[in-house]
Amino acid sequence: MAVNPISNGPISNGPTSSGRLAGKIAVVTGAASGIGRATAERFAAEGASVVLNDREAGALEKFATELTGKGAKAHFVPGDVSQEADVRRLMDEAVRAFGGIDILVANAGVIPEATLESATADLWDRTMATNGRGMFLCCKYAAAVMAKRGKGAIVCLSSISAFAGQPGQAVYGPSKFIASGLTRHLAIDLISKGVRVNAVAPGTIATPAVARMEKEGIDKVVKLHPIGRIGRPEEVANAILFLASDEASFITGAVLPVDGGYLAQ
Numbered sequence: 369m370a371v372n373p374i375s376n377g378p379i380s381n382g383p384t385s386s387g388r389l390a391g392k393i394a395v396v397t398g399a400a401s402g403i404g405r406a407t408a409e410r411f412a413a414e415g416a417s418v419v420l421n422d423r424e425a426g427a428l429e430k431f432a433t434e435l436t437g438k439g440a441k442a443h444f445v446p447g448d449v450s451q452e453a454d455v456r457r458l459m460d461e462a463v464r465a466f467g468g469i470d471i472l473v474a475n476a477g478v479i480p481e482a483t484l485e486s487a488t489a490d491l492w493d494r495t496m497a498t499n500g501r502g503m504f505l506c507c508k509y510a511a512a513v514m515a516k517r518g519k520g521a522i523v524c525l526s527s528i529s530a531f532a533g534q535p536g537q538a539v540y541g542p543s544k545f546i547a548s549g550l551t552r553h554l555a556i557d558l559i560s561k562g563v564r565v566n567a568v569a570p571g572t573i574a575t576p577a578v579a580r581m582e583k584e585g586i587d588k589v590v591k592l593h594p595i596g597r598i599g600r601p602e603e604v605a606n607a608i609l610f611l612a613s614d615e616a617s618f619i620t621g622a623v624l625p626v627d628g629g630y631l632a633q
């Protein structure tokens with residue numbers, strides 16, 4: 369995994385010198401697209417120094433350059449979260465670039481559509497490699513840095529698919545169940561280290577991953593959201609921001625639906 373240093377220069381002031389995350393250092397995985405990108409943008413606007421990861425190196429570099437152009441403190445580390453060496457490098461780079469890690473947003477994920485019949489063992493393995501193993505590795509290595517400093521907040525990306533049976537989610541749904549399980553168990557493991565662990569469970573959100581779904585499938589899913597529409601990445605970023613910030617200081621082990629009422633039915 370190559371580490372590109374273009375975003376390492378000290379950039380101060382600008383719109384990021386104050387805000388709800390002023391002075392915090394945040395690692396966001398899967399930051400080149402969708403919810404991760406919206407979250408990193410919001411975090412930077414709220415004063416965080418952001419360490420951006422994605423396996424799409426070109427898109428990641430472009431995004432990091434955009435952010436630094438706006439005066440944000442951003443560092444990017446391309447890599448695959450399912451690879452232990454890449455994850456170790458990501459966390460090491462965050463410490464080297466900014467001095468520590470206060471927040472991890474374990475967002476990188478894939479959203480395959482498959483029924484039990486159409487799913488293959490290979491699809492299962494590839495999905496679990498990112499959504500399961502990748503999330504576990506990111507939590508493990510970020511928490512180690514946080515524990516040394518006695519503070520930190522982790523936000524994992526679960527999904528309504530972890531809780532509600534849906535057509536075509538035979539692989540994806542269980543992979544998001546892992547996110548909710550990790551959240552609850554790690555919250556207990558890490559509580560004595562000063563590290564909070566929470567998750568968001570978004571409904572269907574208008575991101576490139578969802579745009580890749582068949583239109584018929586999206587239309588059906590939209591109807592299942594009582595609010596009458598799908599969500600925007602920024603609406604998930606708002607919830608992640610809250611859980612990651614000190615405003616959520618008494619919240620750990622929670623999985624917050626951000627779903628237009630989907631799970632309330």
Ligand SMILES: NC(=O)c1ccc[n+]([C@@H]2O[C@H](COP(=O)([O-])OP(=O)(O)OC[C@H]3O[C@@H](n4cnc5c(N)ncnc54)[C@H](O)[C@@H]3O)[C@@H](O)[C@H]2O)c1
Pocket residue numbers: 397398399400401402403404421422423424447448449450475476477478479497498502525526527528569570571572573574575576577578
């Ligand atoms: N969009 C939705 O409707 C929705 C709903 C619930 C949960 N989620 C979750 O939100 C997260 C983000 O989804 P999105 O819709 O923004 O998807 P997206 O495809 O727009 O963005 C995901 C990003 O993760 C990156 N990525 C994938 N595998 C990776 C890996 N192994 N290592 C590093 N980067 C990797 C991709 O390159 C991409 O840039 C996922 O965990 C997804 O399960 C999405």
